[in-house]
Amino acid sequence: MSKGRIFSAMQPSGKFHLGNYMGALENWVKLQDEYDCIFAIADLHALTSAYADTSKLPGFIHDMMLDWLSAGLDPEKNIIFVQSQVKQHAELHLLLSMMTPLSWLERVPTYKDKLQNLGDQGKDINTYGFLGYPELMTADIVLYKAGWVPVGEDQNPHLELAREIVRRFNLMYGKEVFVEPQGLMSRAAVLPGIDGRKMSKSYGNTIPFAASPDELRERVRMIVTDPARIKKTDKGHPEVCVAFKFQKLFNADEVEQIEKDCREGCIGCVACKKRLAEKMVDAMADMHVRRQEYQDKPEKIREILDEGAKKARVIAEKTMEEVREVMHLA
Ligand code: TRP
Secondary structure, eight states: OOOOEEEEEEOOOSOOBHHHIIIIIHHHHHHTTTSEEEEEEOHHHHHTTOOSOOTTHHHHHHHHHHHHHHHTOOTTTSEEEEGGGSTHHHHHHHHHHHHSOHHHHHTOHHHHHHHHHHHHTTOOOOSHHHHTHHHHHHHHHHTTTOSEEOOOGGGHHHHHHHHHHHHHHHHHTTSOOSOOOEEOOOOOOOOBOTTSSBOOGGGTOOOBTTOOHHHHHHHHHTOOOOTTOOSTTSOOOGGGOHHHHHHHHHOTTTHHHHHHHHHTTOSOHHHHHHHHHHHHHHHTHHHHHHHHHHHTOHHHHHHHHHHHHHHHHHHHHHHHHHHHHHTTOO
16 A cells, blocks of 8 residues: 655756665655655756756666666666656746746755855856746646655755645645655664765765775775774774764674774774675665666666656646646646
C-alpha cells in the first residue's frame, strides 16, 4: 500500500558527491518502496543560473541518471524523467506566473541570498527566470498533485510558497485542482568534506559519488586527521578528527574500538583510514556494480528516461486539462 505520492527533483550540475547522496538520494531510495514516487532531473532549473553555456547539460543529465541508477533508484518502481521533456511543466509555470504576486517571489529568502552569492561568482542572475525558480518548483510538484516532497530544510520556504500558490489558484478558479504539498524531512547525516569543511566541489574537498574503489581509497587516504598527532604513538583526539566523523557514519562496528585505540595511541591514522576505506568500498560495492552495468550504455539510459517522460506526461496532461478547463483555455 502506497503512503501517497512523492515528487522530488535535483538539478544536474555535474558535481554529485557522496555528501549529496547521503543528504538526499539515499533517502529517496528508501522512499521508493513506501510511496508512489516521481523523480525529475531538473534541467530547466539548471538554466535559471547556467543559461549562458548550456553545452555541458546533456552530459550532466546523463551523469545524474547514472548516479541515480547506481544508487538504486528503480525505474520499474518510480517514474524518472527529464523535466524539459515534459512540456506541461513549462506550460503550468507560465500560467501560474500570471497569478503569482511579484512580492511573494521577491520575499523568498533564498532569492536575495543567491542573487548576492551567484552575483559575486560573476553570474548575472538578475533575470526573470531566476526570480521564477520557486514558481517552476511549484509547477513541478502540483502538476502531479504530489502530497509529499522530500527535501532539505533549506527548501521549506519554497514549499510554503507552493502551498500559497495552490490556495490562491484553487480559490480563484473555484475548484480544488491542486493539492497542498508537505515537506518530508529526513534526518540525514551530514557528511563533512575531507578537510572538515562543508563538502563542496568549490572547496575541492569532495568524494565524488562516481569514484571507483581505488579513487575512493585515495580520497579517504587524504582525509584530515588530528593535527596534533605526529607519531602513531601520540595520543589522539577523535573529537577533532575528520576521519573519525567518517568512521561514525561508515564503520559502526569498529568505531568504539578505534576511538579507544586512537586515544591510547595504539592505532595510527594511516591504519585507521585504511579500515575506513575498506568499509566504504564495501558499502558502495553494489552501487559500483550497478554503475558499471549502465556506464557504457547511454542508449539504455535514454530509453529509461523516454519511458519515464511518457508516463509523467500522462499524469501531467490530465492535470493540465483540468487547469485549462477552469481557466477557460480548454
Ligand atoms: N530546487 C531543487 C534543488 O535544487 C530541485 C527541484 C526542482 C525540486 N524542482 C523541484 C525539488 C520540485 C523538490 C520539488 O535541489
